[in-house]
Amino acid sequence: MNCLCKTGSTKDIKVEGDIGADPIWCNRCGCNLDLEELPISDALKDELSSWSLKYGEWINWETEKFLPNGLELEEVFNESGALLTMQVIEELGDRYIFQYVASNYRVISERDTENEMVQLLDDYLPRHKHDIERVTKLNNLDKSELLPLLPALMEWMQDINWPIAREVVQLLLTYPEDIIHLIKIVLTTDDEPWKYWCLEYLVKEMPDDLRAVFKDDLIHIAEKPTEGEKDEGLDELAKEIVSNLA
Template sequence: MIYNNSYTVILDDLSEYISTNYESLLKEDMLQLEYKNYIIDVGFYAKEFILYIIKDHNWNIPIRKEQIQENDIISKINKTCIEVLSMNLQELIPENKFDIEAVRRLSENNTGQIASIALPLLEWIADMNWPVASELIHVLPRFHKELLPSIRCILIDQKKDLIWKYWIITRLLIQFPKESQLELLPIIERLAELTPKNEDEIELKEGALNFLENIK
């Protein structure tokens, strides 16, 4: 049986049972899938299949323990794989302005699913005076492709904070590869043509002009 390719298969006797229905294969340890510090475990206990989600090898306190029906095993495992990936992604988002540990986890992450948490990550550079922002700003450029759609939405949304846009342009986009910078060029050119009405708009306009000057 093919499982989510983000996982490492530690043990799999479940596939053979699904193919053959040999009752001799029924046992407590039938499937273990590992993703980072999570394990999905499926086994047969007495008269039922049980699915566990284990974190940090803490088998005494599973995140989840639930009975699953035999005719729903494959569907349930696939859904659980997606849920665990989501759990891991949530751990990459800082919980407060001092959460440097979340930034460390993000820096060690190689998933291609950062786009799904791009906006909450970008929210943590809305104020570059926050300790977490000064660390995060050096990690985010690794994910420039995944961040681009959210950055585009922020920059064109007239309701978004102007200083947030300023930090994105002057501290984040300046680190992006040229090809990613060029994708946002028309938006930044429009910001550079603003007629400022207040101090924040003046700063944003200056930031846009400096960006355009630096990428020439």
């Protein structure tokens, strides 16, 4: 697809909602791409277009604050975006690299300035893979304080052998509903070990009703795994989880 990269085109694409823009972008130069040029079905194009038009429905643009049900609306938007990205990947196969980028207005709106958010991250997030002290400190936070930190904490799931990884797992499982869309985002990446650890240590440990939310994702991995997913054993793990769904 045409973009501003030196080559003039890209196959590295991200799906991300924004005001007044098609929901697909070059993941390298940041150029907004023409949805009509994407070789997917018209029905899926329509779904993506309709989804993108909902971006920002959770915001009062006069005050730039969340609406009373804003958190829930943004959550639904992010979950829908992750599912649509999976549909795009299914239609295109391996012709393009796709990544989903969730809306993070929740994060930037819960602090008055970017500097305060940076300070929050500096104060609470683990500094290194042995930082058990910081993880313990996170356990003492209120939910409202911890939620903005969940996306960054998910990154500590990239290697379960890191000393703090198991502690982070227990912390994330404290809020299973709030990490669903984060796991779905991980499942759209090409980081197979990260996907494996999320399924093995998070999805498998969730209550039955929440685990069922991943059924379509799991079936896709089980029936149409990439070579990388096969090599990592993700297809077999997905089959195991599906077989244990109620």
